[in-house]
Amino acid sequence: MHPSLRKHLLVAVICTMSAGASAVPSKARAYHTYKERLLDTTAYSLERREFRLGAMKLSYGIFKYLEISTYTVPWLAGLFLEEFETIGSPNVEFKSTLINRNRFALSVSVEFLWGRVSSCTNPMLNPDGQLCTTEAEFSTVNWLVYPISVTSSVRINSRISIHIGGQYTATQATGGTRPFEGDISGSAVVNMLQIYGMFEWRLSRVVALTVTTRWLPYVSQTVVRGQIVVDDDTGATIGIQADILDNNAFAVIPGAVFSWNRANIRLGVGYGAFFVEPVGLVVPASVLSSISPEFDVFVRF
Amino acid sequence: MLCAVTTMSCAETLDIPVAPDLDDVVVAYASPSAKISGTVMEAVGDELLELRELLKQSEVFEEILDVIVSVQLELDANTDESGNLEVPGLGAFPEPNAVIEINHDCAGWERNAAEGDAETAGSIRLTMLLDTGDVRPEVWGDATQCKFLAALGATTLQSSYDGQVAVHFGEEPVPTGERLRDLVITFVLTGTLGVAGKEVPIDQSFRLRGEGDLEILWELNDGTSFVYLFNLETPRQGIRDANCTGDEGCSCSLEERECTLPSGSIFW
Numbered sequence: 001m002h003p004s005l006r007k008h009l010l011v012a013v014i015c016t017m018s019a020g021a022s023a024v025p026s027k028a029r030a031y032h033t034y035k036e037r038l039l040d041t042t043a044y045s046l047e048r049r050e051f052r053l054g055a056m057k058l059s060y061g062i063f064k065y066l067e068i069s070t071y072t073v074p075w076l077a078g079l080f081l082e083e084f085e086t087i088g089s090p091n092v093e094f095k096s097t098l099i100n101r102n103r104f105a106l107s108v109s110v111e112f113l114w115g116r117v118s119s120c121t122n123p124m125l126n127p128d129g130q131l132c133t134t135e136a137e138f139s140t141v142n143w144l145v146y147p148i149s150v151t152s153s154v155r156i157n158s159r160i161s162i163h164i165g166g167q168y169t170a171t172q173a174t175g176g177t178r179p180f181e182g183d184i185s186g187s188a189v190v191n192m193l194q195i196y197g198m199f200e201w202r203l204s205r206v207v208a209l210t211v212t213t214r215w216l217p218y219v220s221q222t223v224v225r226g227q228i229v230v231d232d233d234t235g236a237t238i239g240i241q242a243d244i245l246d247n248n249a250f251a252v253i254p255g256a257v258f259s260w261n262r263a264n265i266r267l268g269v270g271y272g273a274f275f276v277e278p279v280g281l282v283v284p285a286s287v288l289s290s291i292s293p294e295f296d297v298f299v300r301f
Numbered sequence: 302m303l304c305a306v307t308t309m310s311c312a313e314t315l316d317i318p319v320a321p322d323l324d325d326v327v328v329a330y331a332s333p334s335a336k337i338s339g340t341v342m343e344a345v346g347d348e349l350l351e352l353r354e355l356l357k358q359s360e361v362f363e364e365i366l367d368v369i370v371s372v373q374l375e376l377d378a379n380t381d382e383s384g385n386l387e388v389p390g391l392g393a394f395p396e397p398n399a400v401i402e403i404n405h406d407c408a409g410w411e412r413n414a415a416e417g418d419a420e421t422a423g424s425i426r427l428t429m430l431l432d433t434g435d436v437r438p439e440v441w442g443d444a445t446q447c448k449f450l451a452a453l454g455a456t457t458l459q460s461s462y463d464g465q466v467a468v469h470f471g472e473e474p475v476p477t478g479e480r481l482r483d484l485v486i487t488f489v490l491t492g493t494l495g496v497a498g499k500e501v502p503i504d505q506s507f508r509l510r511g512e513g514d515l516e517i518l519w520e521l522n523d524g525t526s527f528v529y530l531f532n533l534e535t536p537r538q539g540i541r542d543a544n545c546t547g548d549e550g551c552s553c554s555l556e557e558r559e560c561t562l563p564s565g566s567i568f569w
Contacts, residue, residue: 175388188388223315226388230371233406240386240399240431241315 031205032259034158040266040277040296041198041212042163043105043153045097054264054298056277065097074113074279081117085140089115091279103155113145113279141175147280163198169280187225192282193218194275208257212268212294214275216249216282249273249282251292262301268294317400318428320439323469326489326506329518335525337542337560343569349519349529350555356507356515357533359460359496360451362488365468366509368405368425369440370481376401376436377477384434399431407447410459423447427466435474436481441467444492451496464492464503485510510548516541529553 037044039052039059046052046061052069059069071091078088091113099106118140151165174187198212224240255268270292274283285292335341356362380386385393409422427442444462451460469487487508494503506518513533520526530550531538539550540560553560558569 221314224388224394228372228375228401230375233408234368234371234403236372236401236403236429238399238401239315240388240394240397241317242394242397 031261032202032208032257033205036259036300037105037153037161038163038198038200038208038210038257041151041165041196042161042200043097043107043151043165044100045095045107046300050300052298052300054296056296057298065100067095069093069095071113071277071279074115078115083117085116085118086114089113089143105153107149107151107153109147109149109151111145111147111280114143116140116142141173143171143173145169145171145279145281149280159202161200161202163200165196167194167196167280168192169194171281188222189220189224190222191220192216192280194280194282196275206258206260208259210253210255210257210268212251212253212255212270214251214253214272216247216273219247219249249284251275251285253292253294255294262299264296264298264300266294266296266298270294315398315400317398317430320428320430320437321441321467321489323439323467323487323489326518327469327472327487329506329520329526330487330508330516330528333518333525333527333542333546335519335521335523335527335542336544337527337540337562337567339567339569341521342558342560342567345519345521346555346558346569349517351501352503352505352517353529353531353555355494355496355499355501355503356517358451358453358458359462359494361460361462361490361494362486362507362509362515363451364407364447364449364460364462365425365427365444365466365488366482366486368403368427369429369468372401372403372429373436373475373477373481376431380434380477386431386434396433397431398433401429401431403427403429403442407444407449409448410450422449423461423463425466427468432474435476436470437474438470438472439467440470441465458497459495460497461495461500462490462492463495464490466490482509483511529555 039045045065045067046059048061048064050061052059054072056073057069057071059067061067070093074089074091076088078084078086091111093109093111095107095109097105097107147167147169149165149167151163153161153163155161168191170191172187172189194214194216196212196214198210200208200210202208222242224242226238226240228236228238230236249272251270251272251274253268253270255266255270258265271290272292273285274288274292276283376386379388381393383395385395386397386399387393403426405425405427407422407424423444423446425442425444425447427440429440430437443465446461446463448459448461450457467489470481470484475481475484485508487506489506491504492502493500495501508516508518510516513535514530515533516528516530518526518528528541528550529538530541538553538555540553540562541547541550544564545551545562551560551562560567
């Protein structure tokens, strides 16, 4: 992405968040109340015309039970990493609370996330030897991720709620080199099912304690399909079988959500694999020494 | 231009095909069961001589081997020191199991043709498997009207092959960096072999042992078999049967119609 475009986008994101934080107060309040419910890992969504602007997620209530969101980190990655050819990793999520009656709520959410990264893998092809030009060899990867979630929430009493759901994430990545001169290219597919649950205990209208558990009972075998070009007369298709992620990855994350007039902070540190909410993917426990964090700070108005 | 494959993201599995079972053929080379006699050689000697010349002139084994080796080299070029197969953009896959479907357009009989054309020059399609990163020792497939030029001294001969192909490289999977041509390579061809305008049906196994040694497994009507061996570069030739074992076998000349066995010489 062009550096100036990257800078403008960064300014736009900051301005949007600042404007949101200083917006004219609406009737909506973010304290933990009967009406104002936790949004993450629950079946609840924003009210109509309600905003959520945060470090991790931006959301807007289109209708009473339909919100549209985008996760910020995939966008911000594009601001800081020059390898992105797309503007970060564009993503959009629709979440609808289909049922919200008495003590029970049920939601469905669908997300799309895609992106494209290209890095110079052989700068020696450039006569100058340093800068990557269009003549250099690039390694490129495109990805498309679409998680689908169903979540239910049950209010046991005014202080305690239980939230249980499942998320199926389909992922496809396509990689290769260009210019394409005798090499391997391919595409990978991996699908996974995540089951999650959250216990919520409201200590006050400001503080709610949570314990979130996530479990990955199913990960499809990763199948990479590609092409090998040897010369003009000889080529091959290749199908590679690989086990990238382990079944039964899990995380147990004690945390808390602090909610004031508009500001909210969500914190948690747990044990297990790191479940990356924006993309529905999982970082194996060994990568982060079995530390599984949760964090967000946002305003809701 | 980015050359990539796209697939829909649905639950995919990789079906690994079953390689042809060549164990019986390999065992037959190691333990030939036939007992050679003058009568036996009288019956098969001329046919064996004709097959030898056909294989020697057509170089069909070189045509097939070239294709396999070129793909193996490409795999090796994309395998790092730890044995990970690298797919640009998608990362490195440690010790992968893989199915490789090879397509080769044969060169045809036009020496100056820019490139092969499967419609007129035919093609070879082979299946190769990777077993935890190594090449499984069986490669198989078929050739469809594959036309190619074989060098015979200073001249070239128009060769062709149409039929099934099975190649065996030994008992163990072969690392991508290992020279395939250094191994004992067993071929089984079932089809039609052509050279210099002559086409002959073939249902035959033969194998390369390195340094130009080539062995033909000859099956007799009674189910037993023996091995005829010769060298592509030198006049050396011999026979291995139930009574004459060992890599070198016993001296035998098809042209002079004489074999020297442990029990004495036979003539036909």
